[in-house]
Amino acid sequence: MHLEKIDDYRWLIPRTYKAGMRTDTMIFANEQLLEAIRRDQSLEQAANVAMLPGIVGRALAMPDIHQGYGFPIGGVAAVDEEHGVVSPGGVGFDINCGVRLLSSSLTRKEVQPKLRDLVHQLFRDVPSGTGGSGPLRISDGDLNQVLEKGPRWAIEHEMGSEADLDHTEERGCIAGADPYAVSARAKLRGKPQLGTLGSGNHFLEVQYVDEIFDDQTASQYRLAKDRIVLLIHTGSRGLGHQVCTDYVAQLDEAMRRYDLHVPDRQLACAPIHSPEGQRYLKAMAAAANFAWTNRQCIAHAARGAFKRIFGEDTHMPLIYDVAHNIAKLETHIVGDRKKRVLVHRKGATRAFPGQPVFIPGSMGTASYFLLGQEGSMRETFGSACHGAGRVLSRSAAKKGATAKEIQKELESRGIMVQSLTREGLTEEKPEAYKDIEAVVDVVHNAGLAARVARLRPIGVIKG
Amino acid sequence: MAPEFELLEHTSDIGVLARGGTRKEALLAASQGVVSILVDPAGFGPVEERYFKATGRDEAAQIVNWLNEIIFFFDTEGMVFVEFAVDSWTKNEISGHARGERLDVDRHEFRTAVKAATYHQFESHETPNGWEIRVFVDV
Numbered sequence: 124m125h126l127e128k129i130d131d132y133r134w135l136i137p138r139t140y141k142a143g144m145r146t147d148t149m150i151f152a153n154e155q156l157l158e159a160i161r162r163d164q165s166l167e168q169a170a171n172v173a174m175l176p177g178i179v180g181r182a183l184a185m186p187d188i189h190q191g192y193g194f195p196i197g198g199v200a201a202v203d204e205e206h207g208v209v210s211p212g213g214v215g216f217d218i219n220c221g222v223r224l225l226s227s228s229l230t231r232k233e234v235q236p237k238l239r240d241l242v243h244q245l246f247r248d249v250p251s252g253t254g255g256s257g258p259l260r261i262s263d264g265d266l267n268q269v270l271e272k273g274p275r276w277a278i279e280h281e282m283g284s285e286a287d288l289d290h291t292e293e294r295g296c297i298a299g300a301d302p303y304a305v306s307a308r309a310k311l312r313g314k315p316q317l318g319t320l321g322s323g324n325h326f327l328e329v330q331y332v333d334e335i336f337d338d339q340t341a342s343q344y345r346l347a348k349d350r351i352v353l354l355i356h357t358g359s360r361g362l363g364h365q366v367c368t369d370y371v372a373q374l375d376e377a378m379r380r381y382d383l384h385v386p387d388r389q390l391a392c393a394p395i396h397s398p399e400g401q402r403y404l405k406a407m408a409a410a411a412n413f414a415w416t417n418r419q420c421i422a423h424a425a426r427g428a429f430k431r432i433f434g435e436d437t438h439m440p441l442i443y444d445v446a447h448n449i450a451k452l453e454t455h456i457v458g459d460r461k462k463r464v465l466v467h468r469k470g471a472t473r474a475f476p477g478q479p480v481f482i483p484g485s486m487g488t489a490s491y492f493l494l495g496q497e498g499s500m501r502e503t504f505g506s507a508c509h510g511a512g513r514v515l516s517r518s519a520a521k522k523g524a525t526a527k528e529i530q531k532e533l534e535s536r537g538i539m540v541q542s543l544t545r546e547g548l549t550e551e552k553p554e555a556y557k558d559i560e561a562v563v564d565v566v567h568n569a570g571l572a573a574r575v576a577r578l579r580p581i582g583v584i585k586g
Numbered sequence: 587m588a589p590e591f592e593l594l595e596h597t598s599d600i601g602v603l604a605r606g607g608t609r610k611e612a613l614l615a616a617s618q619g620v621v622s623i624l625v626d627p628a629g630f631g632p633v634e635e636r637y638f639k640a641t642g643r644d645e646a647a648q649i650v651n652w653l654n655e656i657i658f659f660f661d662t663e664g665m666v667f668v669e670f671a672v673d674s675w676t677k678n679e680i681s682g683h684a685r686g687e688r689l690d691v692d693r694h695e696f697r698t699a700v701k702a703a704t705y706h707q708f709e710s711h712e713t714p715n716g717w718e719i720r721v722f723v724d725v
Binding site for chain 1: 593595596597598599600642643646647651654657658660661662663664665688689691695696697698699701702704705706707708722724725
């Protein structure tokens with residue numbers, strides 16, 4: 124595919140590339156990342172995003188873009204609230220998969236001697252929640268409250284404080300969430316999974332601040348070099364997966380009634396204001412609220428684990444919690460006027476100016492704390508990338524080093540890892556992902572989000 | 587031909603290419619393929635039975651929904667199936683049953699959770715040797 128180079132960080136797939144594109148697609152990447160991106164169907168899928176009915180501005184692809192189904196992972200599309208569609212596949216199965224970063228009153232020097240105990244404790248207290256087993260027993264009424272209120276439910280049950288809500292995107296609750304738009308099957312899947320990490324690329328990392336790029340912001344969040352932080356990466360678990368499954372099926376039926384056509388059936392969609400579109404948005408909001416509550420419950424359990432090892436006075440304030448699989452109604456400037464749009468972010472983080480943005484690297488490599496910049500409002504509907512982005516398929520990643528060898532290699536670099544499965548290590552090894560430094564370099568230099576601090580792991584818990 | 591499956595490369599997800607002498611056999615092979623992504627099937631026996639019902643407006647929807655039954659029973663009860671049977675496959679619905687055993691992480695090897703079966707690059711068609719189904723699952 125021929126791309127028009129705009130500058131060192133921007134490339135364009137013109138709308139003339141293929142029939143059905145309603146707008147251009149802009150790729151944020153450098154030459155090195157593009158080489159990796161070209162190895163799979165990512166660019167073709169990025170062009171597909173531009174076919175979404177009602178899309179406004181450009182379709183967007185972040186530097187960590189990789190092949191998903193229908194939509195690439197690392198894609199952003201804003202559609203007109205009045206005339207556009209909502210696509211569950213444009214959000215993904217793991218609704219409100221996201222990251223939460225907690226600071227701490229501890230330094231690397233204090234944690235290092237007790238690291239093994241800490242990792243074991245975290246592994247015990249934050250289960251992966253496989254096969255219908257979880258740490259919290261909640262009633263059907265509780266589950267409905269979680270879906271409606273989000274982490275406020277957890278705070279009412281003494282799992283956190285009001286300050287946690289102040290540092291969560293949307294205060295952890297998208298208005299309009301309707302528990303009755305969520306199927307019984309979705310509730311059955313989700314109920315035993317509240318407070319669980321899941322498997323795949325989800326993780327918990329004990330990290331230290333390795334380098335600070337923006338002193339003022341870092342000190343505002345009380346971050347100093349060698350300060351210990353905790354990064355949590357998980358989402359809405361089986362509940363969200365089932366909501367997506369249910370609504371892809373319903374919208375697949377509905378599309379025929381609305382005479383809508385998409386390049387991949389997995390991108391089934393319906394007009395935002397149709398009964399089907401509205402019902403999906405209510406269910407998606409409920410699943411998003413479940414995910415924020417899940418990360419809240421995990422943060423509570425992790426705080427308990429830290430206190431057990433380092434004493435009751437260990438303080439772990441929340442820096443921020445941000446979603447990276449979601450569709451949200453927001454106001455943006457389109458052309459020269461304000462417009463209400465539904466921004467689909469699939470594997471992309473909201474990055475409003477001044478808002479913390481977290482970009483986790485692959486297992487064992489650095490993660491970044493950035494701050495959203497004005498450029499994101501001008502160019503990406505307030506979005507930035509969400510991770511390093513895979514380059515190897517899971518089966519390709521499994522070839523080579525065994526889980527034990529990877530664990531040993533990480534330990535030799537001072538990183539203690541505990542994983543429920545061998546796949547958690549082999550499929551997620553650092554080489555399976557793009558270079559986090561290059562990805563962060565692009566969003567920083569493109570003016571979407573600016574580096575605040577680099578974080579390096581010393582303890583990793585995998586599902 | 588004997589039912590068989592292979593796992594396909596995909597950057598973020600996993601594909602199952604299943605073959606059988608008939609469409610039904612290919613579906614059973616695809617089911618075994620999905621189970622092999624979740625766990626190492628060795629060590630599981632046909633201890634408990636569950637009924638499967640997969641409705642849909644066409645074959646793709648029915649097959650995707652059938653495979654989603656496997657994921658649903660795993661997520662809610664930890665059930666891992668080793669034997670599958672299709673009782674009937676009508677224009678609108680596949681019904682059948684499966685036998686398996688609940689996952690016990692001390693005895694069994696769990697591999698990775700599967701979020702859902704998808705329509706992405708879905709194929710189901712007759713071949714000179716029988717039938718072939720290709721389906722990608724999100725992990």
